[in-house]
Amino acid sequence: MNSRKSTVSLQFHMFLRGIILIGFFLLILKFVVNETIHLYIAPKMLPFVYFAGGCFFIIGVFQFFKSMSSNLAEDIECNCGVDHYMKGSFIGKTIIYLLFILPIIFGLGFPQSIIDSSVAANKGIQYGGGLYNYNQKNSATMLENQKYSSTIDMNEHVDDLEEYLVETDQQDASKDMAEDIPTPLPDTTTGEYNIYSVYDEFLAEYSEMDHIEVTDENYLDVISVINIYLDKFVGKTLTMKGFVYREPDFNEQQIVVARFAMNCCVADASVFGTIVESDQVQSYETDSWIEVTGTINETSYKGQKVMRLSPDQIVKIDTPKDPYVYPYY
Amino acid sequence: MISSITNGMKDLIGIVTFFVFITLFLFNTQLLDYFGIFIANQWLHVNAIFISILLEAFPFVLLGVFVSALIQSFVSEDTLQRVLPKHAYLGLIPAALLGAIFPVCECAIIPVVRRLIKKGMPLQFGVVLMMSAPILNPIVAASTYYAFQQDLTMLYLRMSLGFILSIIIGFIMFQLFGKTNQLRWTKEELTGASSIQRSKKRNKWKQTFYHASDEFFDMGKYLIFGAFLASIVNVFLDRTMLASLTSNEAGSTAIMMGLAFILSLCSEADAFVASSFSNQFSSASLLAFLVFGPMLDLKNVLLYLAYFKTKFVLILTITITTATFCSVLLVHIFLQ
Numbered sequence: 001m002n003s004r005k006s007t008v009s010l011q012f013h014m015f016l017r018g019i020i021l022i023g024f025f026l027l028i029l030k031f032v033v034n035e036t037i038h039l040y041i042a043p044k045m046l047p048f049v050y051f052a053g054g055c056f057f058i059i060g061v062f063q064f065f066k067s068m069s070s071n072l073a074e075d076i077e078c079n080c081g082v083d084h085y086m087k088g089s090f091i092g093k094t095i096i097y098l099l100f101i102l103p104i105i106f107g108l109g110f111p112q113s114i115i116d117s118s119v120a121a122n123k124g125i126q127y128g129g130g131l132y133n134y135n136q137k138n139s140a141t142m143l144e145n146q147k148y149s150s151t152i153d154m155n156e157h158v159d160d161l162e163e164y165l166v167e168t169d170q171q172d173a174s175k176d177m178a179e180d181i182p183t184p185l186p187d188t189t190t191g192e193y194n195i196y197s198v199y200d201e202f203l204a205e206y207s208e209m210d211h212i213e214v215t216d217e218n219y220l221d222v223i224s225v226i227n228i229y230l231d232k233f234v235g236k237t238l239t240m241k242g243f244v245y246r247e248p249d250f251n252e253q254q255i256v257v258a259r260f261a262m263n264c265c266v267a268d269a270s271v272f273g274t275i276v277e278s279d280q281v282q283s284y285e286t287d288s289w290i291e292v293t294g295t296i297n298e299t300s301y302k303g304q305k306v307m308r309l310s311p312d313q314i315v316k317i318d319t320p321k322d323p324y325v326y327p328y329y
Numbered sequence: 330m331i332s333s334i335t336n337g338m339k340d341l342i343g344i345v346t347f348f349v350f351i352t353l354f355l356f357n358t359q360l361l362d363y364f365g366i367f368i369a370n371q372w373l374h375v376n377a378i379f380i381s382i383l384l385e386a387f388p389f390v391l392l393g394v395f396v397s398a399l400i401q402s403f404v405s406e407d408t409l410q411r412v413l414p415k416h417a418y419l420g421l422i423p424a425a426l427l428g429a430i431f432p433v434c435e436c437a438i439i440p441v442v443r444r445l446i447k448k449g450m451p452l453q454f455g456v457v458l459m460m461s462a463p464i465l466n467p468i469v470a471a472s473t474y475y476a477f478q479q480d481l482t483m484l485y486l487r488m489s490l491g492f493i494l495s496i497i498i499g500f501i502m503f504q505l506f507g508k509t510n511q512l513r514w515t516k517e518e519l520t521g522a523s524s525i526q527r528s529k530k531r532n533k534w535k536q537t538f539y540h541a542s543d544e545f546f547d548m549g550k551y552l553i554f555g556a557f558l559a560s561i562v563n564v565f566l567d568r569t570m571l572a573s574l575t576s577n578e579a580g581s582t583a584i585m586m587g588l589a590f591i592l593s594l595c596s597e598a599d600a601f602v603a604s605s606f607s608n609q610f611s612s613a614s615l616l617a618f619l620v621f622g623p624m625l626d627l628k629n630v631l632l633y634l635a636y637f638k639t640k641f642v643l644i645l646t647i648t649i650t651t652a653t654f655c656s657v658l659l660v661h662i663f664l665q
Contacts, residue, residue, distance in 0.1 A: 012336075012339040012340075015343045016343050016346070017542060017546055019347045020346070021542070021545075022347070023346075023347075026354045027380075029354075030354055037384075040380055040381040040384050040385075041381065045388075048388035048389070049388060051392075052384070052387045055391045055395075056391075059538060059541060059542045062538055062542075096550050099550050099553050100549060100550065100553065101346060103379065103380060104353075105349065105350075105353060106376050107380045108350065108353035108354055109353045110361070110368065111368075113376070114377075115377065115564075116370075118370070118371060118374070119564060122566060122567045123568055124569040124609075263598045264597060265378075265381040265598070266377055266378045266381040266382075267382050267385075267560065267592070268594055268602050270605045327601075
């Protein structure tokens with residue numbers, strides 16, 4: 001290969017790559033600056049995104065200035081197995097660079113959207129805040145110290161397969177013990193309900209209130225605990241926010257007030273909903289945001305006993321700045 | 330003369346690209362309005378999920394790429410040879426346990442493993458590491474714990490099955506490929522590899538930057554393509570109807586594995602998605618989702634293809650799929 005020509009070609013690739021990296025930096029910077037980054041990434045992932053932004057900026061600027069230098073080819077020649085010289089046809093290269101450029105253009109240029117009922121319909125709504133075994137399941141909200149100890153616990157298990165089996169046996173044993181705890185689930189074929197202690201704390205906290213205010217922070221806790229101990233909450237009043245969703249088999253008096261819960265990114269968001277039943281709900285359009293105050297009742301939907309809200313008051317609200325809720329664990 | 334014109338063109342391309350980025354950065358969606366472009370809501374959702382997957386994956390890709398570049402610059406072949414287990418089969422177990430220590434998911438481990446193999450680590454250890462690291466990992470264990478709190482057997486099964494499967498798959502790949510080189514080598518690399526020329530002393534940190542950047546572009550294209558396909562599936566696939574497709578165990582296991590493949594979720598978050606299917610699918614098929622996804626998904630396969638020979642990736646894909654499918658059905662029989 002003609003060495004001068006290769007240097008020139010290398011300079012161009014470095015130049016373009018530097019610009020693309022700075023483009024990714026701009027993308028992240030823009031989301032951070034106009035505070036829309038939480039529409040894409042859960043708060044706990046933010047440090048990683050900042051790290052990526054920093055990397056993009058540093059490497060981008062580095063490449064940009066390096067591309068101006070003249071003795072490039074000699075400088076980076078090494079046997080590292082990475083494709084320093086890009087191969088392929090002109091069209092191939094163009095497509096590859098477009099692949100990198102397009103997300104930046106899409107991200108910067110397109111209006112930012114909040115996933116709504118059309119996505120919810122495809123994902124399927126979780127009634128009762130349960131992630132696993134319907135009502136039995138916590139919404140991944142836990143006290144920090146418990147999380148910590150359990151993580152250590154599990155690391156030990158990883159090292160010792162024997163312990164798995166022992167532990168599994170213990171699980172089975174404790175399942176028997178948990179048998180007499182009242183469960184709101186009609187058909188309980190599987191599952192062990194021995195981890196109620198966390199909810200007992202929430203139960204103690206919330207069952208004393210006559211009126212429960214559901215916020216973004218306690219959304220998953222409250223919804224879970226109410227659905228596990230539904231009997232203890234019937235008759236209390238509750239205020240919650242969400243967007244309107246309608247199942248295909250709903251009648252005119254029924255809507256769902258739903259929220260998306262995001263664990264890491266939008267791709268893994270799941271939908272949690274509460275059924276609201278009244279003859280005044282018809283006028284609220286699907287996907288509009290409302291705040292409902294009402295009395296907790298129970299109902300059954302698709303064979304599952306869930307909370308139902310009989311609304312006293314429904315207020316139309318603006319789409320919140322932060323439309324998603326995040327499990328804090 | 331001609332070359333100076335093309336050079337001018339090239340500079341122009343770069344400058345125009347940069348100008349477009351800056352304009353979009355400053356002027357939001359007003360540009361779309363200005364040109365009267367309207368985009369359907371669903372495609373905006375696709376876009377949001379696409380960007381979201383990328384933002385989630387980039388930090389870990391960069392991390393993996395940096396670690397890989399650091400290994401390239403600072404760990405010599407000799408050092409690696411000294412610490413590696415000598416026995417081809419017994420070494421599989423420490424390799425799987427090593428995966429448990431790395432708190433990284435699939436995006437980050439692949440470049441690292443590629444680098445280690447290039448530095449002389451036997452292929453089968455690399456395969457085991459790639460299989461085990463995304464499953465046997467403290468963060469994944471924690472998220473599985475929270476998603477399946479009421480039934481921790483799922484956590485134990487996921488971890489132990491991930492451990493066993495990674496060893497089995499490593500073993501099978503060793504039987505099939507032995508000590509052959511399955512990395513993609515380009516022509517330049519081969520010529521470079523054959524001529525033993527010690528490069529002169531250069532700034533190692535500078536080198537690290539070059540490697541990191543080039544490797545990012547090397548694998549980034551696959552990641553972006555995979556993320557785009559996954560985001561389309563995410564928006565348009567009706568998950569509620571999946572369960573109605575089949576009634577037997579093998580069928581639902583296959584469906585959950587297929588879902589894990591096309592959704593391409595990060596192993597650190599997939600447990601929550603799996604648990605949301607618990608009302609429609611059996612525990613065994615959820616287990617298949619949790620074990621199969623981290624080892625093999627759309628995004629992953631494309632990353633494997635970036636680094637390994639096509640035939641190798643094909644056989645690896647078949648091996649992972651068959652091994653997971655059979656073992657999950659076995660677990661299902663035991664669970665009953």
